[in-house]
Amino acid sequence: MIPAGGKWGPACLGPLGGDPDPWAPWRGGWEHPRVGVSWMPGFLREGMGAWMPGPPHPPRLPHAAGTLLLCLVLAQAAADPTANTIAQAYSLARLLQADATDLLQAYLSAQGPPFSAPGFAAPALGWAGVPGAALPFPAWRGLGDGERLRGNQVAYAAYEAFLAVVADDQAQLHPGRPQLLAHLARARARVRGLRASLGAVMAALGVVPGTGPPLVAMATANQASAFERKCRGYVVCREYRAWLGRTVRDLTLLRAKYLA
Amino acid sequence: MRMMIPSCAMDGAQAPFGTSRMRWTVQVVLVLLTCPVFCIADSATEEDPWPLQHSALGSDVLLRCAVPAGAAGVEWRVNGTSVATALDVLVATEDGLVLPNASLAQEGDYSCHHPASGEALRRIRLRLGLPPGKPAIECWAISYPQTVNCTWSLPADVHLDTEFIAMYRHGVWAKGGETECVQPAAGASSCSINDVQLFSITPYVLNITAVNPLGTATSLFPFIVEHIIRPDPPEDLQVSAIPSESKKLLLEWKPPGSWPLPEYFPLKYLIRYTRQGTGSPRTIGPYEQTSFILTGLRPGAIYHVQVAAKDLTDYGEYSAWSPQASGTPWKRR
Numbered sequence: 001m002i003p004a005g006g007k008w009g010p011a012c013l014g015p016l017g018g019d020p021d022p023w024a025p026w027r028g029g030w031e032h033p034r035v036g037v038s039w040m041p042g043f044l045r046e047g048m049g050a051w052m053p054g055p056p057h058p059p060r061l062p063h064a065a066g067t068l069l070l071c072l073v074l075a076q077a078a079a080d081p082t083a084n085t086i087a088q089a090y091s092l093a094r095l096l097q098a099d100a101t102d103l104l105q106a107y108l109s110a111q112g113p114p115f116s117a118p119g120f121a122a123p124a125l126g127w128a129g130v131p132g133a134a135l136p137f138p139a140w141r142g143l144g145d146g147e148r149l150r151g152n153q154v155a156y157a158a159y160e161a162f163l164a165v166v167a168d169d170q171a172q173l174h175p176g177r178p179q180l181l182a183h184l185a186r187a188r189a190r191v192r193g194l195r196a197s198l199g200a201v202m203a204a205l206g207v208v209p210g211t212g213p214p215l216v217a218m219a220t221a222n223q224a225s226a227f228e229r230k231c232r233g234y235v236v237c238r239e240y241r242a243w244l245g246r247t248v249r250d251l252t253l254l255r256a257k258y259l260a
Numbered sequence: 261m262r263m264m265i266p267s268c269a270m271d272g273a274q275a276p277f278g279t280s281r282m283r284w285t286v287q288v289v290l291v292l293l294t295c296p297v298f299c300i301a302d303s304a305t306e307e308d309p310w311p312l313q314h315s316a317l318g319s320d321v322l323l324r325c326a327v328p329a330g331a332a333g334v335e336w337r338v339n340g341t342s343v344a345t346a347l348d349v350l351v352a353t354e355d356g357l358v359l360p361n362a363s364l365a366q367e368g369d370y371s372c373h374h375p376a377s378g379e380a381l382r383r384i385r386l387r388l389g390l391p392p393g394k395p396a397i398e399c400w401a402i403s404y405p406q407t408v409n410c411t412w413s414l415p416a417d418v419h420l421d422t423e424f425i426a427m428y429r430h431g432v433w434a435k436g437g438e439t440e441c442v443q444p445a446a447g448a449s450s451c452s453i454n455d456v457q458l459f460s461i462t463p464y465v466l467n468i469t470a471v472n473p474l475g476t477a478t479s480l481f482p483f484i485v486e487h488i489i490r491p492d493p494p495e496d497l498q499v500s501a502i503p504s505e506s507k508k509l510l511l512e513w514k515p516p517g518s519w520p521l522p523e524y525f526p527l528k529y530l531i532r533y534t535r536q537g538t539g540s541p542r543t544i545g546p547y548e549q550t551s552f553i554l555t556g557l558r559p560g561a562i563y564h565v566q567v568a569a570k571d572l573t574d575y576g577e578y579s580a581w582s583p584q585a586s587g588t589p590w591k592r593r
Contacts, residue, residue, distance in 0.1 A: 094573075097573070123431070123461050123462045123463060124431070124462075133458075133459035133460075134458065134460035134461070135457065135459070136455060136456070136457055136458070137405045137406065137456045137457075137458050140405075140458050141524075238461055239461070242459050242460070242461050243459070245459050245573070245575075246458070246459040249458070249459075249524070249525070252524060252525070252526065252572075253524045256524055
């Protein structure tokens with residue numbers, strides 16, 4: 001189904017499908033077991049703590065229904081261009097958020113011990129240049145539209161580059177894992193889509209795009225040892241997922257602000 | 261003067277206590293910890309006629325009173341009346357009065373007197389109790405993202421006033437040190453963290469230390485804020501018939517009042533309903549709207565409905581079910 005009129009850009013992407021969009025009210029309901037397992041945290045250990053990654057897993061639809069839903073939603077939002085661009089970006093961010101959890105799990109499984117241990121997490125591990133999403137609630141709330149969107153723009157520019165580095169590393173370290181490499185390539189493509197979507201939101205709101213800090217020189221990226229590369233990939237996948245959580249909240253705020 | 265509570269020093273972090281009350285508590289605690297179980301914590305001043313002694317329930321409690329020179333022994337009184345040691349289980353020794361396997365009934369004001377003059381040589385107010393066990397802690401972000409609320413309880417009744425020191429740090433190896441988790445009143449079993457970092461993959465660690473005159477116990481509770489999101493149940497659930505619709509009911513509710521920003525942090529809802537007389541409830545959802553029309557119902561039957569809420573982006577857990585509301589679809593007369 002192709003909605004009439006309007007400019008859809010990367011939104012109605014066929015293969016993406018899968019995530020039910022909360023913009024579309026559910027009619028008739030369907031039996032749904034109680035979702036939402038909150039894991040009590042494991043006991044702290046020295047070094048790599050045993051934390052639950054805590055996947056937020058929205059319920060999934062088959063591909064075709066998901067795509068149809070996406071297009072339906074966008075048709076509904078066609079009347080208001082600002083709401084339309086925000087809706088597109090929001091849907092995409094929700095999709096990517098669910099996918100990022102899968103990516104992190106797939107990445108960790110492929111690295112072998114200690115990354116592949118169940119419940120693995122090393123929150124103290126970082127990598128210079130990978131954008132972190134954390135900020136205090138009052139600061140997040142007080143961001144202006146421009147700052148908020150530029151923060152996203154800068155972060156995903158970095159993630160697009162870092163995901164490429166991680167893909168190269170994994171091609172060298174684990175050449176026999178085509179699924180992981182395909183997953184990383186897909187994530188990178190979707191980040192490009194998200195960047196375009198966010199660009200449309202910025203244009204609709206009249207926000208001036210920022211230049212952002214220069215990306216960490218990728219030339220030095222190849223000097224890391226095999227273990228360091230695995231750590232880097234873990235940090236990238238973990239922070240990427242955290243950033244998507246922030247982007248979903250950012251777009252929810254903008255939706256509430258501009259849909260009224 | 262800074263003191264460290266040993267059980268909190270998991271990674272060498274300092275636990276600074278800025279108030280003199282807390283410093284005094286720590287000093288008393290450290291003195292107690294170095295004494296045998298029936299040691300006297302004599303906090304008497306010259307103005308205090310009945311200095312407190314805290315001893316452990318079930319232990320052999322010694323109330324010290326040295327026999328004065330020239331006397332055969334001392335006379336003991338409890339709450340003013342004489343203690344007849346021959347008849348009671350109490351044992352008078354050279355060092356003083358021993359209460360074997362002390363029980364709560366033996367709390368009271370003890371005094372030892374010179375046998376001849378009746379002069380009071382020593383007064384002791386005995387309180388019995390137990391050192392605290394490790395607190396059991398729970399934290400939930402009921403009002404995400406403004407605060408995190410934590411509650412705790414002691415595993416057993418200790419019969420003594422117990423205070424709690426509630427501190428938290430953000431990150432296992434946080435350089436910033438510990439911050440106080442604000443308790444509503446001294447001795448309360450709850451506290452709240454008002455400075456919440458969003459989108460952080462770094463856990464918070466809450467440290468609750470229970471302190472009473474007989475000992476201390478510490479528990480740590482690590483958590484990631486997004487994973488402990490759990491709203492209160494939805495409010496004001498109303499079930500209404502729809503005129504001329506004999507198989508439908510209109511449900512309407514509100515997000516919980518404790519959820520501060522439902523427009524920026526939307527919730528989704530599950531609906532559970534039962535027809536009166538049948539056993540099994542049916543659960544549908546989740547839906548984002550705060551109203552819903554149930555269809556396919558039996559005309560004239562009574563339906564009982566409940567709703568539960570969860571963060572829309574699926575972090576955390578569902579709330580408890582709301583209080584039940586009931587209604588009947590419209591019936592043609």
